[in-house]
Amino acid sequence: GTDEREAAFYAIVDSDGRIEPRDDMPEAYRKTLIRQIAQHAHSEIIGMQPEGNWISRAPSLRRKAILLAKVQDEAGHGLYLYAAAETLGVSRDQVLELLHTKRQKYSSIFNYPTLTWADVGAIGWLVDGAAITNQVPLTRCSYGPYARAMVRICKEESFHQRQGFESLLTLTRGSAAQKAMAQDALDRWWYPSLAMFGPPDTGEQVSGGHTEQSMRWGIKRFSNDELRQRFVDMTVPQSEVLGLTIPDPDLRWNDERGHYDFTAPDYDELFRVIKGDGPCNAQRLAHRVAAHTDGAWVREAAAAYAAKQRAKTRT
Numbered sequence: 099g100t101d102e103r104e105a106a107f108y109a110i111v112d113s114d115g116r117i118e119p120r121d122d123m124p125e126a127y128r129k130t131l132i133r134q135i136a137q138h139a140h141s142e143i144i145g146m147q148p149e150g151n152w153i154s155r156a157p158s159l160r161r162k163a164i165l166l167a168k169v170q171d172e173a174g175h176g177l178y179l180y181a182a183a184e185t186l187g188v189s190r191d192q193v194l195e196l197l198h199t200k201r202q203k204y205s206s207i208f209n210y211p212t213l214t215w216a217d218v219g220a221i222g223w224l225v226d227g228a229a230i231t232n233q234v235p236l237t238r239c240s241y242g243p244y245a246r247a248m249v250r251i252c253k254e255e256s257f258h259q260r261q262g263f264e265s266l267l268t269l270t271r272g273s274a275a276q277k278a279m280a281q282d283a284l285d286r287w288w289y290p291s292l293a294m295f296g297p298p299d300t301g302e303q304v305s306g307g308h309t310e311q312s313m314r315w316g317i318k319r320f321s322n323d324e325l326r327q328r329f330v331d332m333t334v335p336q337s338e339v340l341g342l343t344i345p346d347p348d349l350r351w352n353d354e355r356g357h358y359d360f361t362a363p364d365y366d367e368l369f370r371v372i373k374g375d376g377p378c379n380a381q382r383l384a385h386r387v388a389a390h391t392d393g394a395w396v397r398e399a400a401a402a403y404a405a406k407q408r409a410k411t412r413t
């Protein structure tokens with residue numbers, strides 16, 4: 099009966115085992131995973147745009163080759179994650195349709211513009227840094243296909259984070275104008291990066307509403323604020339190596355807590371951006387929909403070729 103199936107599900111979750119696609123799972127668990135994995139996949143695909151903006155203007159052949167490879171990695175992560183979502187019974191077409199009609203989200207961070215070359219380094223350092231902080235615990239997520247996808251994705255994102263840091267280090271050791279450009283990028287990307295972790299934990303409600311249930315299911319392992327703190331603690335010493343100043347006058351080490359105190363991001367701004375009212379939302383989505391429409395012939399040709407190959411092997 100239903101009770102026994104639910105007990106079997108919780109027995110796996112409570113013993114820190116993995117739920118696999120053919121296992122019984124509560125419908126709400128399946129829906130939550132589809133929401134989170136699809137949002138994550140969309141973020142990777144839309145996340146190609148801000149950096150893609152600089153491929154044709156990278157300052158050297160070496161930087162261009164690195165950036166091309168990074169943006170390609172993001173496409174790969176997106177495809178990996180769509181495949182993980184498909185194991186839950188939705189097709190890639192279905193979730194793309196939900197993205198294109200604004201019924202599924204993608205990360206707020208990709209609605210900010212990349213105004214200078216230093217922004218590419220700042221994205222690697224801060225955005226990939228935040229992504230890793232959030233995603234390393236997801237390698238222990240209770241849903242097997244998602245957890246396994248995270249292992250490879252985190253390895254690649256660690257590499258991305260280091261290339262962003264190295265790119266900024268080169269700028270900060272360069273001319274005064276280059277150092278100023280790096281500082282300006284940090285000034286603009288700091289708070290949006292903190293906001294990536296989602297709404298704050300409040301007294302009665304733990305971060306935004308989904309956290310408590312997702313923790314019970316072994317999807318999330320830490321609350322949004324716990325991960326935000328971890329990110330700040332990791333990033334402040336790195337900013338010191340770079341010789342850059344984090345744009346927060348109240349940032350300081352708290353000996354008692356054993357953590358940095360810091361100013362929270364503006365959550366009203368986060369909610370506005372999530373609702374579609376960020377600086378680049380309209381542009382990002384229009385570009386995505388156009389790319390999908392323009393790519394229709396490729397999908398049709400691939401399907402026709404596959405059909406032909408199938409017919410050949412039958413005869």
Ligand code: FAQ
Nearest residue numbers: 138141142145204205206225229294296305306307308309
């Ligand atoms: N943006 O109750 P919670 C990358 C929504 S990294 C937009 O806390 P939850 C790599 C949330 O969906 C970025 N929406 O929700 C890369 C929910 O809305 P709903 C992608 C946000 O799910 C680097 C509501 O607020 N990473 O792409 C945001 O438990 C460089 C309430 O929030 C992932 O997706 C936000 N920032 O926790 C690529 C990681 N925050 O559905 C290119 C996987 C919250 O009720 C370049 N996802 N919301 O309408 C997660 O870990 C979680 O889904 C959270 C949100 C932590 C994002």
